[in-house]
Structure formats: C-alpha cells, structure tokens
Amino acid sequence: MPNKTEVHNNGQLKIGGVPALNLAEKYGTPLIAYDVSAIKQQIASFKKGLANYPAGGRIIYASKAFSALAMYRLAAKEDIGCDVVSGGELYAALAGGMDPEMIEFHGNNKLPEELEYAVKQKIGCIVVDNFHEIELLDKILAAHHTTAKVALRVAPGIEAETHKYIATGQSNSKFGFDLDSGQAQQALKALLDSPHFDVIGLHCHIGSQIFNAEGFEMAAVKMVKLMKRWSEEFGFSARILNLGGGFGIHYTESDQPLKPEIIVASLSQTVQTEIQKAGLELPELWVEPGRSLVGEAGTTLYTVGSTKKVPGLCNFVAVDGGMGDNIRPALYGAAYTALLAKDTNAPRNELATIVGKYCESGDVLVQAQMLPKFHADDILALLSTGAYGYSMASNYNRNGRPAVVFCEKAKDQLVIKRESYADMLRNEL
Numbered sequence: 001m002p003n004k005t006e007v008h009n010n011g012q013l014k015i016g017g018v019p020a021l022n023l024a025e026k027y028g029t030p031l032i033a034y035d036v037s038a039i040k041q042q043i044a045s046f047k048k049g050l051a052n053y054p055a056g057g058r059i060i061y062a063s064k065a066f067s068a069l070a071m072y073r074l075a076a077k078e079d080i081g082c083d084v085v086s087g088g089e090l091y092a093a094l095a096g097g098m099d100p101e102m103i104e105f106h107g108n109n110k111l112p113e114e115l116e117y118a119v120k121q122k123i124g125c126i127v128v129d130n131f132h133e134i135e136l137l138d139k140i141l142a143a144h145h146t147t148a149k150v151a152l153r154v155a156p157g158i159e160a161e162t163h164k165y166i167a168t169g170q171s172n173s174k175f176g177f178d179l180d181s182g183q184a185q186q187a188l189k190a191l192l193d194s195p196h197f198d199v200i201g202l203h204c205h206i207g208s209q210i211f212n213a214e215g216f217e218m219a220a221v222k223m224v225k226l227m228k229r230w231s232e233e234f235g236f237s238a239r240i241l242n243l244g245g246g247f248g249i250h251y252t253e254s255d256q257p258l259k260p261e262i263i264v265a266s267l268s269q270t271v272q273t274e275i276q277k278a279g280l281e282l283p284e285l286w287v288e289p290g291r292s293l294v295g296e297a298g299t300t301l302y303t304v305g306s307t308k309k310v311p312g313l314c315n316f317v318a319v320d321g322g323m324g325d326n327i328r329p330a331l332y333g334a335a336y337t338a339l340l341a342k343d344t345n346a347p348r349n350e351l352a353t354i355v356g357k358y359c360e361s362g363d364v365l366v367q368a369q370m371l372p373k374f375h376a377d378d379i380l381a382l383l384s385t386g387a388y389g390y391s392m393a394s395n396y397n398r399n400g401r402p403a404v405v406f407c408e409k410a411k412d413q414l415v416i417k418r419e420s421y422a423d424m425l426r427n428e429l
C-alpha cells in the first residue's frame, strides 16, 4: 500500500483524517477525495530539495495533472508557481488567484488567441516550442508594442524510461526544438534577433512517471553544456534553467519513487558542479512537478454494483465509474491499487478484474489480480488517482464527472460538485 494511506485502527480507510465511508455517504460516489496535507508535504519536499541551491529556484505545479480552482488557490497560498497548457488552464489559474508572474505557458500548438491572452496578462514565462509560435508571438508582441519573457524548449535527445505516450525528451518528440539537427540553435537566434523577446532561459522535460534519476541527471548535464555552447556562440546567458517535471509516484507495490527532496537536491548539485566546470553564472533552477504533487494525495471512491463470474474464464467486479473518470488504465495500461474501504486488511484471495460502467470492453480500472472479495454496495477505493484522473475525465455515455472533495485535519470540503444530467446539456441548443 502507498505509504501515505491512512488506516483507522479498525482497518477502515481514512482520507485526510476523514473516514472514507463517511465521505461516500455524504457526497455519493464516484468521489475523488484529496488528502490536502499530502499535497502540502510534497510541496514542502520539493522546496527542501531546492533550499540549498545558491541561486534559488521555483517549484511550478504542472496544473494539467489536476486543474481545479481549489488547487490553484492552494498553489498560490503555498507560494509556488504553475504551468498551463491552454487558454482554459490560464483562465482557471488566474481565477484561482495565481499571480500572473508565477504562471508559465507550455504547448506545442498554442493558438493565436491563447498567446494574445498570455501576453495581455503579462504572465511570467512563455515556453516557446516551435518556429510557427516564434513568428506568431513576435507579431502579437509587435502589435501590442510590448515584450514577453520566454524560455526555449529543447528536446534534449534523452529517451526516458516510461510509457512511449508520455516520453517527451527524445529527438522525435512533438514538443520542443531538436538539438542535433541545429533547429534549437536556429530558434534561439531568431528569439535573440527580435526586440520583442526577453529570453530568460532554457527548458526541457524528458517525460512523465520516471523513477530513474539518471535521465534527469543526463538532461541537466546536457542542458548546461548547451548553455556553455550558446554563451560562447551568442553571448547568451540563461537566467533560469527549467528541468521540467516527470517525477514518478507510487501506484502499486512495484513503484519505488525517490523523495522529491532527494532527487531535486541531487539535480541542483549536478547543475552547480556542471555550471562551475563551464565557468558560467549559476541560473535559477525551476522544476515542474505535476503528478508528484497531487497523485498520491487523491483516492477515488466507487460503489460496487454488479459482479460477473464465469468459472475458469473471468470474474468481474463493476463499479459506478470507470474510464470516464480515469482513462489512464485504458490509455496507458496504467496499474492501480484497490482496497475495500471498510476493511483495508481484508485478505486478497479473490482473482478479479475491476471494470467500470462504460459501454466499452476496454473500460477496465484494475486488470485481473488478487483482490479482497467485493460485494454489491461495498465502497471500493482506488489509490493514487489524484493526477490525470479528473483532469482527463469525460462525459462519455453521458456520465457526469465525479465530485471532488478536499480533506484535511479530519474536515472535508466539497471543491467540485458532481456534474448533473442538466450540466451535461448546458451547451446544447
């Protein structure tokens, strides 16, 4: 079980000090319940990792992991930044009280209106991803007689050990400028040649759900080498170095994540050593964790409904949610840990597959494995669903998206209402 799972002494699951069964009773299911102190602990751990880095740094919450007003409010309160990848996320971040200066904008195809919105809001950094964007942004800035702080996104040519859908650092990634072909260099030149860009630094992101520190270290070394080369070639001095996010979390027993403070402290040490060797000025160090801030803090509570057993063939346990509130198993074959909320120590002696209620055979939440015996009306808890669950949710089959509740110090607060049938028709004419 993930080490953050709270279990009452009678074996019942608790989230942020609140019994899971009470939450299910009060708000209904499916329900995504966050343990807020677990989010705060992760933020504190990232901050600790950067604490001894002399040039300082920034923790930037990758808000695609869970873009909710409550989460932006929490990020603002905790004094961290956030990244956004669309006008919609930018709007939500601002509505949640994020300081525009602490917002960073990513994306491989930012729309003209999204760029204009970011420019007007004077956000802290636009991470420039491709030549089309450079042209577009240059025109927008000229039209507004202004400048923008930008960072150049480089695909550093590092193949992260993760699912191929979520690896982004390799040369053939759709994100960022390739190094080996010379495109990254050409892009930097274009940015430096325009009076509209204040190029604050460089960015890379090698992928997501990565456990091995080696990939991050390699990226850091490569980026500093690049800083050295471009300092000599263009007299360019990067004030910030952004090494992206992608820090892995615990979904099942086989996942062994490193503590953020350990991985970030080690990365910051590598950057210092390499910068010193290169004889450059130390840049600020930025990191962009998404999953690792919110993933393990979230638990989805479902109610068990039908079961289907065909001896020797299958044993399905169906819950009242599924691929609409968690697409990750269907999309990436992602694995999760399931518990019986009323008795987390229940023996796991039943081979079963947990499926959802959607009209798809691929609507599987947990592939066949040894599980506790579930009966109709039991509350089933799926752990570590706090990242890329709600934010990737859909209304497939006209199922409303679940409610979301924040729990802390034994108190619960509804932060997103359950979507009703009427909500799902609100845009239809």
Ligand SMILES: Cc1ncc(COP(=O)(O)O)c(C=O)c1O
Pocket: 062, 065, 083, 106, 168, 205, 207, 208, 209, 244, 245, 246, 247, 288, 289, 290, 291, 292, 387
């Ligand atoms: C540019 C960038 N930064 C940060 C992240 C956050 O990644 P994670 O949620 O794995 O930390 C992503 C997503 O992979 C990303 O594309």
Ligand SMILES: N[C@@H](CCCC[NH3+])C(=O)O
Pocket: 064, 166, 208, 209, 328, 332, 387, 388
């Ligand atoms: N959504 C993905 C990760 C993509 C990260 C964003 N670039 C996941 O659930 O694992």
